[in-house]
Amino acid sequence: MATATALRQPVVIQGGMGVAVSDWRLARAVSVTGQLGVVSGTALDVLLTRRLQSGDPGGHVRRALAAFPRPEVSRWILDSYFVEGGIGAEGRFAQVPRHTLSSSVRLQELTVAAGFAEVFLAKEGHDGLVGINFLRKIELPLPATLYGALLAGVDFVLVGAGSPADIPGMVRHLASHQPVTVSVKVMGARSTDNVGDLVFDPAVALPQRPATLPMPRVLAIVASTDLARGLAENPETRPDGFVVEGAAAGGHNAPPRGPRRVDEIGQPVYDERDVVDVADILSLGLPVWLAGGYGTPDKVAEALALGAAGVQVGTLFAYSDESGFDADVKAQMREKAVAGELQVRADWRVSPTGFPFRVADIPGTLTDVTVRAARKPVCDLGVLRSAYLKADGEVDYRCPAEPLAQYVRKGGREMNTEGRLCLCNALFASAGFPQRRPGGASEAPLVTSGTDLEPVVHLIGASDGPGYGAADAVAHLLSRIS
Ligand SMILES: Cc1cc2nc3c(=O)[nH]c(=O)nc-3n(C[C@H](O)[C@H](O)[C@H](O)COP(=O)(O)O)c2cc1C
Secondary structure, eight states: OOOBOOOOOOSEEEOOOTTTTTOHHHHHHHHTTTSBEEEEOTTHHHHHHHHHHTTOGGGHHHHHHHHSSOHHHHHHHHHHHOOTTOSOTTOOOOOOOOOOTTOOHHHHHHHHHHHHHHHHHHHTTSOOOEEEEEETTOOTTHHHHHHHHHHTTOSEEEEESSOOTTHHHHHHHHHTTOOEEEEOOEETOOGGGOOOEEEEOGGGTOSSOOSOOOBOEEEEEESOHHHHHHHHHSTTTOOSEEEEEOTTSSSBOOOOSSSOOBOTTSOBOOOGGGOOOHHHHHTTSSOEEEESSOOSHHHHHHHHHTTOSEEEEOHHHHTSTTSOSOHHHHHHHHHHHHTTOOOEEEESSSSTTSSOEEEEOOTTSTTSHHHHHHOOOOOSSOTTOEEEEOTTSOEEEEOTTSOHHHHHHTTOOGGGGTTOOOHHHHHHHHTTOOOBOTTSOBOOOOOOOOSOOHHHHHHHHHSSSSSOOHHHHHHHHTTTTO
């Protein structure tokens, strides 16, 4: 039997923010304040290799890999990717193989090690709580990353963007080093086709089974009472709590219920059908954190008065000193926010996932039409690809943001590509790890942010420097209740 971690409960959860916006530095900075710091679990395999190819300043990744329980895995990763002094501004990052239903042993090892390293660094040297965030839609690397996080002693697993029904069971199995099977949706396949099972066996990474790992708590990120109720009613899918997220949040948002409705600039229109009754979710008997526009001391007090355990906050932490945004990008975001000139809108087309995605209009990024027109489509990270069944019965993968001819050749519909962008490359660029293309051009960033900018502007105004730390953000959030 797995043992439960001591039930310390945070008031503030710093929301998981990919790619690398909530990296181990931010999560650690929040965690040492006594609240819950959360690392993003998205594309950690690619991120780790890019950090190593950037020379691993400070030696953090190498230190984490030195603690990974399979030294020979750490060794081949370093031999393959570490570049002393970094590849330099002209260098191009090596390609990491893309995940499939049957990823190579090496890719699985790399992914486990990457999940381990991110959580290890966030937890290093203190006993605060650390969580990891997953987007359920990105399923191929999920079990391997989760296993790595468990090996590093992660305290919370938070899952949104899709139904996290299978996550509590997956955590239980992986904590006792049992193989798991994820049923991956393969477009065009019938259940009788028998394709789509992704099997991850922890023995791939650790052939000798260590003792059962401590069980983290699983929080489901939901935007509807129906989903929360469905999860809570079945003991197999019942999480340990809910984060209820509204549409002000950064990153991907849940689409509105009912027929598709958009405003004059293409944003989804929400109405009363989308309002979640917090009392209803509380009646399920599990702790609840409220998210999306809860980044002020008043909203924290309001959440607690409603009976919630606390809040999950993203935007306020995304603009803090420790977040993983590229320094120039962050400086522009702050400057425009303070000037009251930062437009943040929900774009229903841009994300290949089909979910609305919040973007901040910033010159020089992909919201700028000239920058966007100059980008040549290329799909080389493939994190958001989905599986489909080919005519010959084999499974292949496609993404509506890949080059059009390639997508259509794979049976994708042209109309589905309209307005899409390669979020994989764009978000790596906004985290300061852009791919360089032949001829020297770099991939351009795209910035996601929530709309709750008032506390950001407040804290920047209150600081002596250009910004504020994550600990300042936590102290501000708790200032009315402590
Ligand atoms: C830059 C950014 C990236 C985000 N990425 C993710 C993500 O990868 N996964 C996720 O579940 N939520 C993501 N979110 C949502 C946050 O975790 C959090 O729930 C949300 O931002 C809360 O609303 P607030 O921004 O109004 O505080 C992101 C938010 C921001 C601002």
